[in-house]
Amino acid sequence: MTADLAAYTTSGGEAFQFWVLGTVAVIGALCTILMKKAMHSALCLAGTMIILAVFYLANGAYFLGIVQIVVYTGAIMMLFLFIVMLVGVTAADSLKETIKGQRWWAAACALGFGVLLIAGIGQASLTEFNGLGAANGAYGGNVEGLAALIFTKYVFAFEITGALLITAAVGAMVLTHRERTEKARTQRELSEQRVREGKHVPPLPAPGVYARHNAVDVPGLLPDGTPAELTVMQTLRKRGQIRDVSTEALADLKALEQRSEERLGRDRDEEEATR
Numbered sequence: 656m657t658a659d660l661a662a663y664t665t666s667g668g669e670a671f672q673f674w675v676l677g678t679v680a681v682i683g684a685l686c687t688i689l690m691k692k693a694m695h696s697a698l699c700l701a702g703t704m705i706i707l708a709v710f711y712l713a714n715g716a717y718f719l720g721i722v723q724i725v726v727y728t729g730a731i732m733m734l735f736l737f738i739v740m741l742v743g744v745t746a747a748d749s750l751k752e753t754i755k756g757q758r759w760w761a762a763a764c765a766l767g768f769g770v771l772l773i774a775g776i777g778q779a780s781l782t783e784f785n786g787l788g789a790a791n792g793a794y795g796g797n798v799e800g801l802a803a804l805i806f807t808k809y810v811f812a813f814e815i816t817g818a819l820l821i822t823a824a825v826g827a828m829v830l831t832h833r834e835r836t837e838k839a840r841t842q843r844e845l846s847e848q849r850v851r852e853g854k855h856v857p858p859l860p861a862p863g864v865y866a867r868h869n870a871v872d873v874p875g876l877l878p879d880g881t882p883a884e885l886t887v888m889q890t891l892r893k894r895g896q897i898r899d900v901s902t903e904a905l906a907d908l909k910a911l912e913q914r915s916e917e918r919l920g921r922d923r924d925e926e927e928a929t930r
Contacts, residue, residue, distance in 0.1 A: 672713060680706040693739050697732065704728040715788055717797045855885060873898050 683703035690696040704727050711720035794800035805813050840848075849856055874897060875886035887897055 669713065673710075676706045676709060694736070697735050697739060701728055701732040701736075704732060715791060715797060718801050870898070872896055 680703050683699045683706070686699035687696045687703065690699060704723060708720045708723035708728065711717075711723055791797045791800050794803050846856070872887065872891055874882040874884065877883050884892070891897055
C-alpha cells in the first residue's frame with residue numbers, strides 16, 4: 656500500500672528537485688544545439704547527462720543512474736571532448752551541407768520522437784502502474800529486477816540489439832580501414848620530391864625572429880620589416896590567432912617599453928632619494 660501511494664504522490668523535495676534540475680537540463684540541451692563552439696556544446700551535453708543520472712537515482716533506478724554517469728558521461732562524452740581538443744574544431748567550420756535533405760530527415764525524426772514521448776507520458780498518466788518501488792521489491796532490488804526483465808521477457812530484443820551494435824562496429828572498421836597498395840616512400844624520396852616541386856627544402860625559420868618575441872603566434876620579420884609567412888604554422892593562420900607585428904605595432908610596443916623604463920627609473924631615483 657505504501658509503495659502504491661508513493662507511486663502516485665510527489666513530495667515537496669521531489670518537486671523542487673524536478674523543477675530546478677529539469678530547468679537546468681533543458682537549458683543545457685538548448686545550449687548543446689545553440690553553442691557555436693563544439694567544446695562548449697559537449698560540456699553542456701555532459702551536464703545534461705549528469706542531471707539525467709540524478710533523476711534516475713532519485714526515482715530508484717540505481718543501475719541506470721550509475722550507467723549514465725560511468726558509461727555515457729564518464730566514457731563516451733570524455734572521448735568526445737578529447738577528440739574535439741585533439742582535432743581542434745572551431746567556430747570557423749564550414750556550414751555547407753554535405754548530405755542532401757538532412758534537415759528534413761532530422762525534423763521528421765524529431766517529430767517522431769516527440770510523438771513517442773507524448774504517447775509514453777499519456778500512457779503513464781492514464782493507466783494504472785505500480786511504480787518503480789514495487790517493481791524493485793518484486794525481484795529484491797533494482798539491478799535484480801532489471802536483469803530478470805532483460806534475460807526473460809526482453810531477451811530476444813536484447814540479443815538483437817547486441818548483434819546490431821556488433822555489426823555496426825565491424826562495419827565501421829571495415830569501411831574506415833584502408834589497405835596500403837603502394838610502397839611507403841623513404842625520407843630521401845620525399846626530400847627529392849620537395850626539391851623537384853620547388854617547395855621550402857631547409858627547416859622553417861623560427862617564429863618571432865627579428866620581432867622582439869619568440870612565441871609561436873608571432874611571425875618573424877624579414878630584413879625589410881615585413882612579416883615572414885613561413886614562421887607561423889598554417890593552423891594558427893587559418894584560425895586568425897596571429898599577433899600583429901607590423902611596423903606600427905612594434906613602434907607602439909617600443910614606446911610602451913620606453914615609458915615603462917622611464918617610470919621605473921623615476922621610481923628608482925625616488926627610492927634612492929628617500930634612503
